[in-house]
Amino acid sequence: MSGGKVDIKVVLLGKAYAGKTSLVERYIHNRFLGETVPYQNTIGAAFGAKTVTVNNQNVVIGIWDTAGSERYEAMSRIYYRGAKAAIVCYDLTDKSSFDRARFWIGELQKYEQGCQIYLCGTKFDIIEDNPDLRTVSERDAHALALDVRGENYETSSKTGKDIDKIFTKIAVDYLASKTAHKNEVDADIVELRKHPKKHLCQGCS
Ligand SMILES: Nc1nc2c(ncn2[C@@H]2O[C@H](COP(=O)(O)OP(=O)(O)OP(=O)(O)O)[C@@H](O)[C@H]2O)c(=O)[nH]1
Secondary structure, three states, X not given: OOOOEEEEEEEEEEOOOOOHHHHHHHHHHOOOOOOOOXXXXXXXXXXEEEEEEEOOEXXXXXXXXXXXXXXXXXXXXXXXXXXXXXXXXXEOOOHHHHHHHHHHHXXXXXXXXXXXXXXEEXXXXXXXXXXXXXXXXXXXXXXXXXXXXXXXEEOOOOOOOOXXXXXXXXXXXXXXXXXXXXXXXXXXXXXXXXXXXXXXXXXXX
16 A cells, blocks of 8 residues: 555536436445435535545545536535546436536536546436437547547446446546656656756846
């Protein structure tokens, strides 16, 4: 273990009923309540966390599950501030949720450029049972993800399909970006040591 721990702030965004809370519930508690508990919209936001070990490093993934209702839009903005990753959810059986995903992606690109985007089509089990219910093609979603240098996943909170995969990828990408950043800083320090005068105030000697 490389010691210490790394924290990542992850935010979930997307239309109401897209399946954000169920995704978090599956990831953190490995359960799906959809068949026993009636749908309840999230009010404001909810927080959950899970620690994973990636490349010998403990990573605490702090997850903000925002409310999809447009009534809480202003509040959701507060929760994506400083997020390192956003899982932008759309319901594979609801075309309008894909339009809403575009909206959130636009917001992130404008206001939170350091946030890596992971597009997530939810409720895959439904279209697996009945492919006619698919309203968003994998091709369109992939194209949108490519546009923002992100990735697209198709998940099911009912079966668990690809849910661990998304969060593990977030942790792996974040650690890689931190290493890349550290290498850049180290290279700058070496450069500074090689040419100390270059960085002194001109005309101050
Ligand atoms: N079959 C199936 N149903 C799902 C899945 N994910 C969510 N649902 C159902 O879709 C409904 C909405 O899910 P939520 O997770 O509450 O949606 P949300 O995006 O958190 O909604 P808001 O809190 O209003 O933003 C619930 O009835 C869930 O049981 C899934 O993967 N498969």
